Amino acid sequence: MNGLVLLLGLFLLEAALYLLWYFKILKYEQINMKTTRKIILFLKSKLFWTLKVIFRHETPIAKSEREREILKRQELIVSDLKYTVLMLAMAVIMVPFIVMAVYMYSNGNIYSFILSLFSLIAVHYNLLKEHTPTFTRKYKQLISIIDCIDAKYLFDCRETPPKIAVNKKKIVNCILAGAFFALFSGILLLALNSDLFKRFDSIIFVVFLLLSLARFLFRSYKEKSAYYKKKKEIRIEDNDLNFLIGEKVKEMCAKLNISDLQIKVEEGNVVNAGAQCFRNKTPIVFITNALWARLFSYAQKTFQYEKMTDMFVFTIGHELVHIAYRDNIRINYRVRVFCAVSLLIYGLLIGLMMAFASVSYAAIPILLLFVLNSLIVRIVGDGRYWGMASELRADRIGKQISDISTDTLADYWEIMGFLEHDQRETQRVDTTNVAYKHYKRNIEIETHPSILKRKECLEKFKTWSLRDYIDLYFTICKWKIKRKGWNGR
Structure with missing residues (x-):
């Protein structure tokens, strides 16, 4: 009975933690009953068509390229949301049982119980801290997709495909392959159980690893060779966009040694542009309809179509720099390399402390180096630092290759409303509670520095170099001291 009461109490504690997190943080991220109801209706419609796929053999066939793109995007977002919810649900279920087991194992020791409670709170805090930024971003993306096109209309665009002819030869081959695999596995198991073959188990394991490695290398080589054989072009x-800036884009690609690229306009209500690099695939640059409409509206009002063209060129040039440096792939790699080097430095410092333990005056400089390394890792070992560095570098080099004037660039920041958005967001965060301020400024994944910092960086130096990385490090340190978080807002 005591165990059940304890378990119930732990579940209630978890419920209180998650409710506190919702009311103090998620509520301010537009996650409420109204938007949640939209997603539930969307998922109900999706479930209805999933059942039709299973029982009536109908498959989702979009009638246009736009619908096909939306279907693909919503599938990816829904799968990411499912993964996040599943991770949190597993923690909610498993952690109380673990805490109760520790308490029972320690024969009801009150200190072990208090430590277990703190561990429960720490586990859930770290999980929420890790998954909340991704969850809120994907949640908002799914809401924008649902707002972009009516879910009912989207899921009504299905057709019954023709029946696929059954290939009996393939079925027979699959059955024979399965039977051969089962026979081979049985013989191998019998062999391993005998005294004669027990000494070869390590050899078999090594062979298995080598075969797996060979298969991985072969698939990588196959993908790479297929990509390099493909025709490279700037598409x-x-x-309309091709007519407007096609030649200038090709000129900028030549400056950055980009030979393969796809540029497209995507559906979206947010003024945005982005770049995506893939391994052994064509990189993509996209701009949203909202960005196109914003700049075109400016040109219609002011009749400055040439300036509008320069702004488009700068926008694409900024994203081309991300493609040239493969930022979305290399940021995580840079973080891992830096953390590995830092860990090596930690090991060397600990070794020096042990070696010079008898020398009292040697401990002080070693401890100072230890603290200095910790301070550097805290910022440079975070992906947000490298994300901001890549944005500032893309601004600097994008301005150079697009040949945009300083006056036009100043108008660009104003027309896009980035500075106004920064000020509005800062005012909004300042009026909220302490927990939400901490989340926005220290937990949320923010890879774009404030517009004031971006403008200052563009005016400071002409070329990008090591000094910019050092300057960004000390700028983030200053923001942290002044409690402005990672992006200086």
Whole structure:
């Protein structure tokens, strides 16, 4: 009975933690009953069509490229949300049982119980801290997709495909392959159980690893060779955009040694542009309809179509720099390398402390180096530092290759409303509670520095070099001291 009461109490504690997190943080991220109801209706519609796929053999066939793209995006977002919810649900279920087991194992020791409670709170805090930024971002993306096109209309665009002819030869081959695998596995198990073959188990394991490695290398080589054999071209899918800046884009690609690229206009209500690099695939640059509409509206009002073209060129040039440096792939690699080097330095410092333990005056400089390394790792070992560095570098080099004037660039920041958005967001965060301020400024994944910092960086130096990385490090340290978080807002 005591165990059940304890377990119930732990579940209630978890419920209180998650409710506190919701009311103090998630509520301010537009996650409420209204938007949640939209997603539930969308998922109900999706479930209905999933059942039709199973029982009536109908498959989702979009009638246009736009619908096909939306279907693909929503599938990816829903799968990411499912993964996040599943991770949190597993923690909610498993952690109380673990805490109760520790308490029972320690024969009801009150200190062990208090330590277990603190561990429970720490586990859930770290899980929420890790998954909340991704969850809120994906949640908002799914809401924008649902707002972009009516879910009912989207899921009504299905057709019954023709029946696929059954290939009996393939079925027979699959059955024979399965039977052969089962026979081979049985013989191998019998062999391993005998005294004669027990000494070869390590050899078999090594052979298995080598075969797995060979298979991985072969698949990588196959993908790479297929990509390099493919025809490389700079392709702009939107005809109006191609007419407007096609030649200038090719010129900028030549400066950055980019030979393969796809540029497209995507559906979206947010003024945005982005770049995506893939391994052994064509990189993609996209701009949203909202960005296109914002700049075109400015040109219609002011009749400055040439300035609008320069702004488009700068936007694409900024994203091309991300492609040239493969930022979305290399940021995580840089973080891992830096953390590995830092860990090696920690090991060397600990070794020096042990070696010079008898020398009293040697401990002080070693401890200072230890603290200095910790301070550097805290910022440079975070992906947000490298993300901000890549944005500042893309601004600097993008301005150089696009040949945009300083006056036009100043107008660009104003027209896009980035500075106004920064000020509005800062005012909004300042009026909220302490927990939400901490989340926005220290936990949320923010890879874009404030617009003031970006403008200052563009005016400070002409070329990008090591001094900019050092300057960004000390700038983030200053923001942290002034409690402005990672992006200086």
